[in-house]
Amino acid sequence: MKNIVYSTLLLIITAINLPINAKTFDLHSNQYFIGMYAVTPSTDKNFQMLKEAGVEYIHNYSIGKMGEEALKKDIAFLDKAQKNGLKVIYNIYRDWFKDLNNEKLERLKHHINSVKAHPALGVWYIYDEPKISQTSQLRKVYALLKQETPLIPVALCVKWGKEWKKFYDVCDILLFDYYPVKDKPFPLDEIGLFANFHRQASELGKPVIAVPQMFNWRSFPKKFRSQPERLKNMRFPNEQELRYMIYSGLCLGSRGMMFFSFYRGYSSKEGDKEWVKSTMLKTTKELREFVDTVAPAHAPYKFTRAEDTNYYSALWRNENGTYLVLVNNYPLARDSASRWLEDQLLSGELIPVGSTRKIDAIIEDGKLKIKEEIKPWETFVWKIK
Secondary structure: OHHHHHHHHHHHHHHOOOOOOOOOOOOOOOOOEEEEOOOOOOOHHHHHHHHHOOOOEEOOOOOOOOOHHHHHHHHHHHHHHHHOOOEEEEEEOHHHHOOOOHHHHHHHHHHHHHHOOOOOEEEEEEOOOOOHHHHHHHHHHHHHHHHHOOOOOEEEEEEOOOOHHHHHHHOOEEEEEOOOOOOOOOOOOOOHHHHHHHHHHHOOOOOEEEEOEOOOHHHOHHHHOOOHHHHHHOOOOOHHHHHHHHHHHHHOOOOEEEEEOHHHHHHOOOOOHHHHHHHHHHHHHHHHHHHHHHOOOOOOEEOOOHHHHOEEEEEEEEOOEEEEEEEEOOOOOEOOEEEEOOOOOOOEOEEEOOOOOOOOEEEEOOEEEEOOOEOOOOEEEEEEO
């Protein structure tokens, strides 16, 4: 019955030439994307928990499979997301890309047209970390998606490797994943590589969504077959590391954050529900409050010389006020800091925002002066009074 309703709605929309799904993620708006991978189990309780923590887009790896029965399940998932005030980053399952031919493309076209008018649909997602050998198939699917739904952006996630930049032309939004927190005690894991990957991805010119780590590497024991002794020391990111990944991305102009993953961090046997509630979702809620306050969050004034001294720093101004972020891009503590603010701020009182630690810091004569120790990877978010 629902298939018939949505098909009828689609025909009406097409006939009167209205834009399809006006609630999709709009790259030309002030929207900031906060999403969550693998929201399993897909219950109302879990959906509401994420919504209350600032998450707006949800993903599920069981979505986008081939066949009419799979399509019915997809629509049920979209319905549940809509009921809970969430939108879906719609997974195009990897099986579509195997032995791709015209007949399969027609079947995929039918699948796309069956869901594209659903108000919960926000973004198409081409499956995780495709291989460079699959580029020709990716181009065909990308072309089909743009032909059938030109207003719905297409996202693709790449991992670090020699050829990751070659996926540039098969997506509208580039996601990248690099999960730096493994078995070393804080602050020795190389989380600075996360921001370095982000910076390189941003230089390509496409909108970038970062994928911060929301799991413990014990979830992937096969990755450490040759070093099984390391697994016992694997850990979740702490709040300082999470805020580093998030706010360094904001300083670099990220278009959003997509956390990997709800299942690995919360639902699986290696998950930790208490960590998710006390640390992870506390951080996503702070992110949501910040990006809504400083919108457009993806267009700050970037302090271009900050990186020269191992900092990331940016400034936001709108009707809600002026906000300054400084991120220590360094695994060691610093005794103090003194940074010119490039004539953007001459003076002002620094009011800590979110989990920012209150320290002895002032803006004086156009310079930010911190007069006490800065911790490794520490992030400061201030409202300027």
